Amino acid sequence: MDAIMALCKRRGFVFQASDIYGGINGFWDYGPLGAQLKKNLREAWWQDMIMNPAWGRKGPNGERVRCVPLETCIIQHPKVWEASGHVAGFNDPMVDDKETKGRFRADHLQGLYQIGDYESPLADLLARTASTGGAVPVCTVVASSAGEAIDQLLNTRKLQKELGIRTITSRTPLTDSTRPFVSVDMGNLKADCEVLAVPMPTLKSRFAEVPSPFTGKKGVLTEPRQFNLMFFTYTGAVFNEESKVHLRPETAQGIFVHFKNVVDSTRVKIPFGIGNTGRSFRNEVTPRNFTFRSREFEQAELEFFCHPDESQDWYRFWRDFRMEWWRSIGLAGENLILREHEKDELSHYSCGTSDVEYRFPFTAPGFGELEGIAHRGNYDLTQHQTHSKVKLDYFDTTRGETLPNGSKKGERYIPHCIEPAAGLDRGALALICEAYTVDPSRPSPEFLKLHPRVAPIKAAVFPLVDKDGMPEVAEKLADALFARFGRHGFIETDAKQSIGKRYARMDEAGCPYCFTVDGDTLKDQTVTVRDRDTGRQERIGLDAVPAWLGERLGL
RNA sequence: GCGGGUGUAGCUCAGUGGUAGAGCGUCAGCCUUCCAAGCUGAAUGUCGCGGGUUCAAGUCCCGUCGCCCGCUCCA
Numbered sequence: 001m002d003a004i005m006a007l008c009k010r011r012g013f014v015f016q017a018s019d020i021y022g023g024i025n026g027f028w029d030y031g032p033l034g035a036q037l038k039k040n041l042r043e044a045w046w047q048d049m050i051m052n053p054a055w056g057r058k059g060p061n062g063e064r065v066r067c068v069p070l071e072t073c074i075i076q077h078p079k080v081w082e083a084s085g086h087v088a089g090f091n092d093p094m095v096d097d098k099e100t101k102g103r104f105r106a107d108h109l110q111g112l113y114q115i116g117d118y119e120s121p122l123a124d125l126l127a128r129t130a131s132t133g134g135a136v137p138v139c140t141v142v143a144s145s146a147g148e149a150i151d152q153l154l155n156t157r158k159l160q161k162e163l164g165i166r167t168i169t170s171r172t173p174l175t176d177s178t179r180p181f182v183s184v185d186m187g188n189l190k191a192d193c194e195v196l197a198v199p200m201p202t203l204k205s206r207f208a209e210v211p212s213p214f215t216g217k218k219g220v221l222t223e224p225r226q227f228n229l230m231f232f233t234y235t236g237a238v239f240n241e242e243s244k245v246h247l248r249p250e251t252a253q254g255i256f257v258h259f260k261n262v263v264d265s266t267r268v269k270i271p272f273g274i275g276n277t278g279r280s281f282r283n284e285v286t287p288r289n290f291t292f293r294s295r296e297f298e299q300a301e302l303e304f305f306c307h308p309d310e311s312q313d314w315y316r317f318w319r320d321f322r323m324e325w326w327r328s329i330g331l332a333g334e335n336l337i338l339r340e341h342e343k344d345e346l347s348h349y350s351c352g353t354s355d356v357e358y359r360f361p362f363t364a365p366g367f368g369e370l371e372g373i374a375h376r377g378n379y380d381l382t383q384h385q386t387h388s389k390v391k392l393d394y395f396d397t398t399r400g401e402t403l404p405n406g407s408k409k410g411e412r413y414i415p416h417c418i419e420p421a422a423g424l425d426r427g428a429l430a431l432i433c434e435a436y437t438v439d440p441s442r443p444s445p446e447f448l449k450l451h452p453r454v455a456p457i458k459a460a461v462f463p464l465v466d467k468d469g470m471p472e473v474a475e476k477l478a479d480a481l482f483a484r485f486g487r488h489g490f491i492e493t494d495a496k497q498s499i500g501k502r503y504a505r506m507d508e509a510g511c512p513y514c515f516t517v518d519g520d521t522l523k524d525q526t527v528t529v530r531d532r533d534t535g536r537q538e539r540i541g542l543d544a545v546p547a548w549l550g551e552r553l554g555l
Numbered sequence: 556g557c558g559g560g561u562g563u564a565g566c567u568c569a570g571u572g573g574u575a576g577a578g579c580g581u582c583a584g585c586c587u588u589c590c591a592a593g594c595u596g597a598a599u600g601u602c603g604c605g606g607g608u609u610c611a612a613g614u615c616c617c618g619u620c621g622c623c624c625g626c627u628c629c630a
Contacts, residue, residue, distance in 0.1 A: 001623090002567095002623085005622095006566055006567075007566090009565080009566075010565065010566055010580080016621080016622085021604090021620090022603055022604065022620050022621055023603090023620080023621045023622080024620090024621085025620085025621070025622090084630085085630080086630070094556085094627090094628085096556070096557080096627085104627095222556095225556080229628090229629090229630090249630065250630065252630090282629085282630085284628075284629075285556070285627070285628045285629080286556085286626095286627075286628065286629090288623090288624095289623095290622095293629075362623095362624095369629090372630090374630095421630090442590085443590050443591060443592095444590075444591055445591095462589095464587095464588055464589065465587060465588060466587090467587095468588085470588090496582095496583095497587095497591090498587070498589090498590080498591075498592060498593095499587090499588085499589050499590060500589070500590030500591055500592070501590080501591045501592090502590085502591090503589080503590050503591085504590070504591045505591080507590095507591095508591095516589070518588060518589075519588055520588095528589075530589080530590085535590070537589075
């Protein structure tokens with residue numbers, strides 16, 4: 001990875017943001033080649049997802065896939081993030097165990113509150129109420145619910161031992177009551193306890209007395225601290241709570257917010273998709289691994305809306321296409337996998353999520369996420385409908401029973417949504433990592449096997465030597481290539497130094513083809529073309545070069 | 556946020572408290588008819604940043620920032 005990072009800097013793919021001031025943690029800039037590489041990646045996505053979705057392939061409904069673009073603001077109304085769940089989800093106060101360095105969400109701390117002596121009659125327990133206000137629990141455990149806490153306590157010997165529990169038995173009545181009781185023997189304390197979440201005021205005021213969920217020790221916990229995972233700023237001149245706005249943590253919400261506007265303005269019919277690319281911001285706790293986890297990053301997201309009955313088919317369609325797409329631009333090897341999420345990994349509203357994952361040098365032998373393809377149900381539109389009080393359902397005139405006049409009665413529903421959400425910075429990094437090749441047998445061992453479609457330098461034109469009329473011919477050829485391919489990437493020319501050195505430079509920059517004007521060119525109007533990956537050369541007519549290159553670049 | 560490592564030229568790295576170094580790369584000239592060739596020359600550094608100790612600090616001490624690794628987190 002160090003070698004890849006060195007090459008990225010040396011050749012101008014990636015620089016550290018604010019480099020001359022020592023850099024700023026979690027932010028990276030793209031140099032000339034990186035900027036063009038990422039632009040090529042973004043445009044490939046735009047082309048294959050929106051303008052000609054899925055390469056013109058028919059969807060599961062047998063029809064051409066239809067998508068439209070959208071471009072939405074980084075700053076949205078604060079209620080957007082309430083509706084999406086980001087404000088709640090990104091703002092959880094955390095507690096640290098200073099001794100074990102363990103950290104957990106404050107609202108996930110479950111406490112055992114003494115409510116009676118050891119093994120008291122159940123009726124007595126039911127009659128009492130645990131005082132969680134001022135009291136501190138005798139023991140704690142990290143779990144998202146009291147039930148889960150009891151599960152852990154009963155079934156994990158190791159945890160029992162660490163917390164100093166000798167025996168523990170569940171006293172939870174098998175009635176409709178959901179009050180969770182346990183009888184616990186901790187040696188110096190035998191008690192009946194009710195299991196309840198430790199309230200925030202207790203954690204804040206008496207955190208030193210609350211036992212650690214990892215060791216049972218007191219005085220090792222910090223008070224709950226806010227880790228703001230969303231960036232915020234202020235609108236207008238006055239800085240106060242009312243003027244506070246967030247920088248978006250994802251581009252997708254901009255799409256849901258405009259679902260109705262797009263339907264009303266474009267004559268799109270379900271099923272269809274809306275694509276959106278742009279910067280998003282997350283105040284990551286630990287930015288790490290080069291550009292992989294940055295605080296400012298770019299996403300390319302498609303929200304594909306369809307009828308609930310067809311959603312599973314569309315989910316599989318996009319999942320498989322997205323995998324194929326990444327393969328098509330150069331991530332063709334074993335380093336790319338599609339991983340279906342386990343049931344317990346899914347969000348509560350999702351009935352299927354897959355990740356396209358790449359084996360980065362820093363994740364190996366594991367994988368890192370490039371893109372998530374999620375079946376989001378109708379969660380987002382429903383949330384926005386509830387919070388905005390604007391109807392976000394869709395009237396589908398192709399459904400419902402057939403009327404006497406032959407038309408359909410129609411059906412009103414909130415569409416389901418399939419979301420392929422890709423990280424462009426992660427994509428660009430994966431392309432570089434996959435392309436990075438070291439072949440000690442070559443004169444220039446280090447090179448980038450970038451796919452021609454994404455390569456920032458599309459071709460180079462060299463005179464073999466800088467004399468005898470060769471530079472003039474090369475210049476003319478370069479002009480022709482520039483006119484035709486200049487808008488897709490760089491066309492390089494270079495006449496200085498040895499031809500080997502010039503080839504080597506192009507190899508490192510990932511330029512797929514070099515055209516060289518030599519002595520024979522002047523006689524028979526042919527040039528050599530050198531293939532970056534094999535080093536092999538063939539000779540083609542000078543006039544044929546633009547067409548030859550166009551074919552290789554797919555342009 | 557915690558712990559460990561690290562920071563010297565564009566890159567990779569040497570450097571014992573006493574003049575700032577090498578290789579590669581870059582640039583210029585010569586040479587050169589296909590793979591980082593050769594010759595000659597040149598530019599490039601607040602030694603991450605800020606304090607301190609010292610006659611003297613790249614070197615020792617303190618702080619801070621960045622990067623890497625391990626925790627933690629990861630819609």
